[in-house]
Amino acid sequence: MGFPELRYNVNLSILFTELPLLERPAAARAAGFTAVELWWPWPGSPAPARSEPAALRAAIEDAGVRLTSLNFYSGRLPGPDRGALSVPGEESERFRANVEVAAGLAESLGCGALxxxxxxxxxxxxxxxxxxxxxxxxxxxxRAADRIGAILLVETLNRVDSPRYPLVSAPAAVEVVDKVNEASGLGNARFLMDIYHLSMNGEDIPSVIDRFAARTGHVQIADNPGRGVPGTGTLPLADHLNRLREAGYEGRVGLEYTPGDRPSAEAFDWLPYEARRTP
Structure with missing residues (x-):
């Protein structure tokens, strides 16, 4: 079974990192992709000088790609420091300082998920x-996401790579999604289903898909072991994505894997060129 026709995004914070940030959108477009996503690009600064987001926005627009998902400030990624919003003191304040900045950048690029x-x-x-x-x-x-017509994503990570991260199961993340929706009254929080992290936690992925596909706002993939290119590990990623499609999921799929010992541009052979162009 091949990979289904879904809307695939390249994560420019883990792919094309051999290039400077501002060159990555054009590189993704040269590889055939029309949609990209990003972790917060300035991990040391929740509110960088205006010239930096402006330059990134210009690079994305000039490349002819669309930014579809953006992380809020969350400390240093990848690495053991995951997230800031639940950390009392300075980190939480940095997150709060970032909320409107990130939402503003997302709005300027028509980004639909934070x-x-x-x-x-x-x-x-x-x-x-x-x-x-x-x-x-x-x-x-x-609330910031709602003001720009976007959804808010809450994700599961894995206890091996992030042993102090508390949301290490799909039900744990979905429980937080429910609490946010209840507290905000907006209903715009969704589960981010990262299949690599779920597999690292030993979850029954078909069961997670069946239970939570309707609550899922975004999907990310990498093979396991190694967080590598689909086909380099043992995960039946095509089967999982087809099951998601059959469950009614029509959202986006972020390619959040490492390219291995090859240039990023050579890490997409598993996905037909015509499938990389998405609205």
């Missing part, structure tokens, strides 16, 4: 206190 990584557990801080702070900040983010 992802808010939850944040690690912190030693010496009551998890309940962190969860209350997270909910407060996620509602803030949901």
């Amino acid at each position: 992802n808010a990584p939850y944040g690690n557990r912190i030693e010496g801080v009551d998890p309940a206190e962190q969860d209350a702070l997270a909910l407060e900040n996620l509602v803030l983010a949901a």
Whole structure:
């Protein structure tokens, strides 16, 4: 069974990283893609000088690609520091300072999804206190997303790569989604289903798809082991995506894998060229 006709995005924070940030949109377009997504591109700055988002916006527009998903500020990625919104003190304040900045960049590019990584557990801080702070900040983010007509994404990571991240199962992330929707009254929070992370957690992925496809706002893929190109590991990614399609999922699929020891432009042989162009 081949990969279904879905809308595939290239994540420019993990692919084409051999190039400077502003050259990546054009490289993705040269590889045949018309849609891209990004982690927050300035991990050290939740509110960079206006010239930096402006330059990125110009690079995306000049390349003729569309930004479809953007992370809020979440510290240093990849790495052990995951998320800021549930971390009391300076990191939470940095997240809050980023909310309108990220939403403004997303709005200027017609981006329809904003992802808010939850944040690690912190030693010496009551998890309940962190969860209350997270909910407060996620509602803030949901309102910002709603103002620009976007959805808010909450994702599961995996306990191997991110041992202090609390949302390491699909039900845990969906529970947070429900709490945000209830607290905000907006209904625009959705589950980000990352199949690589689910597999690393040992979840029954077909069951997760059957239970939560209707609650899913975005999907990301990489093979396992290795977080590599589809076909380099053991995950039946085509089967999983076909099952999602059969369950009614018509959203986007982010390619969030590492290219291995080859240039990123050579890491897409598994996906026909014509399938890379998406509205």
